Amino acid sequence: MASQSLYRKWRSQTFAELVGQEHVVQTLRNAIMEERVAHAYLFTGPRGVGKTSMARLLAKAVNCLATDAAQRPCGNCTACTSVAEGRAVDVIEMDAASNTSVEDARELIERVQFRPAELRSKVYVIDEAHMLSTAAFNALLKTLEEPPDHAIFIMATTEVHKVPATILSRCQRFTFTRHGVASTAAHLRRIAESEGLSLAEGAPEAIARAATGSMRDALSVLEQLASFASGTITLEQVHSLLGMTAAAEVFALIEALLANDTAAALRAVGGVADQGADVRQFTRDLVERLRSLLLLMAGGDHARAELGDDEQELLATWATQAEVPRLLHWIKLFSGLDYQLRTSPYGHLPLELAVVEALVTSLPAQVGAAPVRATPPSPPPPLPARPTRTTAPPPPAAAPVQPRPQPPKEPVAPPPAPSAAQQEITAPAATSPSEAPAPPAESEDLAEQVATPGAAQRSAPPALPPRSAALAAAANADFSMLERLENHWEDIKRDVRPHSPSVQALLHGARPIDVEGHTVVLLATSPFHKDNLEKPQNRRIIEQVLKRYLGATYAMRCTIEDRAETRERDLRGQIREARQDELVRAAMNIFEAHIVDIEPEEQP
Structure with missing residues (x-):
């Protein structure tokens, strides 16, 4: 029986x-x-x-x-x-x-x-x-x-x-709410004691985490372990039965993330895959630990983290190294991997890509850290533009003035009554490069008379100062998300079909063209596609699927005008064009860099 x-x-x-x-x-x-x-x-x-x-x-x-x-x-x-x-x-x-x-x-x-x-x-x-x-x-x-x-x-x-x-x-x-890890573990201990089972330290908590708040699932696992193990049920037996990984592997990956060590993080993921462990369960354990760290940093309440005493000291150490924005970014990134790991034909590749993305691609834009140049970190400042003359023409009786190799930092003391020509030449130098008016024709003639033989090579326009770093960081974040969206576009259209086959058919006539903050812009092939995709019920379906792939809530709007030519005139458009260059993309991957500005080409 x-x-x-x-x-x-x-x-x-x-x-x-x-x-x-x-x-x-x-x-x-x-x-x-x-x-x-x-x-x-x-x-x-x-x-x-x-x-x-x-x-x-x-x-x-x-x-x-x-x-x-x-x-x-x-x-x-x-x-x-x-x-x-x-x-x-x-x-x-x-x-x-x-x-x-x-x-x-x-x-x-x-x-x-x-x-x-x-x-x-x-x-x-x-x-x-x-x-x-x-x-x-x-x-x-x-x-x-x-x-x-x-x-x-x-x-x-x-x-x-x-x-x-x-x-x-x-x-x-x-x-009804899910059961917490602490309450589930306590209930498991009471039942194990009544049933004559012995649970090693940490085993009830591991079972409770695997049950994800379901008491029935936790008791089913305990019953299975009672048949699987003889004597004390150890933490290793729990991990082996459930396909879980030991906490050491999860801790190693978190420490590598906190240290920005991409190689160590990939080694941790590879070690888990080599063990034959369930990569999806490993990702869930990783998200659970990151969540506990986030709760500890946000509220400082150890009870909310629902961890044993043995992990509190380790969490306190991590809390001194971690930042809340980075944790938010990581949790959103890794919590969206379950579906990809379940359907991907490439094994644990989605997890490896997510680890690299967490440390390299989107971190500066998401966290707000200063972007990194692919060039040396401290380039010398650009030399100031040389003026087309040194001083005004001297009086006829005076000795000829020799041109100086560099302009003085302060103008040379002028004669008591400077001429109008001198004022017209020296005025542009006192203004900023962006506000300098075009010099009159007579000033150019006067400059040519007193210019030295090499003045033509030194008369290049002054270099523009770098544009807004925040604008560049936002553009990098948007285009990183756009590239991610383009890579998953076919999967997104496939996942829309269970919700509405007609919306999937409409998406065949559209493609992602831009990401503006938290808005995804789709380029529709006709007004018919645009009007139907922007219907509230269709937009909700698309935004729900987008949230699953992008890890955050994004609005959707459509356009039927390709504004590529207009975009390329500003910094955002220039960064977009540069990121499409294979050499630039390779440099960004090698140096773990982001584009912070686009300098104009020097004119011959």
Whole structure:
């Protein structure tokens, strides 16, 4: 005979035994004590967090025979035991995934009119309620709104957005939250002690992290480990069974990221792949550790990080090296890799690319750090432009003045009454290069008369100062995101199809042409494509898929005009053109650099 699974054996029998969901427990307890139990409830939340258990507890509480309402459900009376053992004929559990039709709903409506056979109230528990058909929901509306006095409906679902609004308005809704790592680990220790199992230090926390907040999943893993291991269940056995990597590999990658050591980071990823570990699980562990570090730096609350005492000191050390903007960038980047790692034919390549991108491509623009030049870090300042003359022509009786090799920093003391010609020549030198007016023709003639033989080579226009570094950094960030978007454009169109095949067909007539801040610009081939892509419902679908690939929320707009010629006139357009050059791209990759300015070509 098969043994009973742990999650069924240790299902909570009273409100006091239920782990977590205190907000739901307190509300239902008060409703039972004050005899204000509603006629319909809707329990929502992820899998394995106690929705069905709470529904059974409520069914026992409304039928419990204990005289003290505060003690209901007591778990000992005949009503409680019959519900717990599944033999109460007045507690009907229906799986909506198997009974989706309107005929099933009509049968339920007919049966609900009969009074309970044994208990005080007849309780209908409808699990996976979102699987009911539209016709079935419509058939239940009237009964759900005004059921008989002896009937209570409890619906449970993991996808509340699929439940019609007309149903939601007729129910009291309770949202169940995921279990924390600390509470799940504590519950696992209590169950392991009762079952005679021994858990090594760190094993419960590892199981809790792998369960991602689902208590049922955690108990299933514990049961599997009880059969897998003999004696004490060690952390290594947990990692081996779940395909997880040891914390040392995750820590090595985080330390390499903090040290900006690309080679060490890639070695850590390669070591994980060589072990045959699950790279997706490794990425989840990495994101979880980065999240814990972010919580610790943002709030300083160790309890929110949900880590053991052995990792607190290490996190404190990392907190002195990390920066919150960089952590945000890394978490967004790595948390979007799960789908790529699942579908990529190239193994762990997406993770390697994400590691390099985290350290090289987008970091200066995302974090706001100073961009790096591909040229030497401290280039000499450009020499000041030589004037086309040295001084004004001397009086006829004076000796001829020899031209100086360099202009003096301050003008030579002029005669007591300078001529108008001198003022016209020296005025442009006092203004900034961008504000200097064009010299008059007579000044050019005078300059040619006093110029030295090499003056033509020294009369180049002064070099323009570098333009805004913030503008260049923003342009690099936008074009890095545009290149990423172009690389994944076919995948994006494919992922749009499950949401709307018509939107995918429209995207075949468009392509990404620019990224402006947090707006993706698509170039449509016709006004028809533009107008239909910019419809609100179509735009929402596209922006939802874009968020999955770009790691952040981006708006979308369309244009039918290619403004490439206009863009190339400003700094942003020049950076865009330069990034398309193969030699420039190679230099950026080799030197881990970004373009900060475009200098004009020297005229011969």
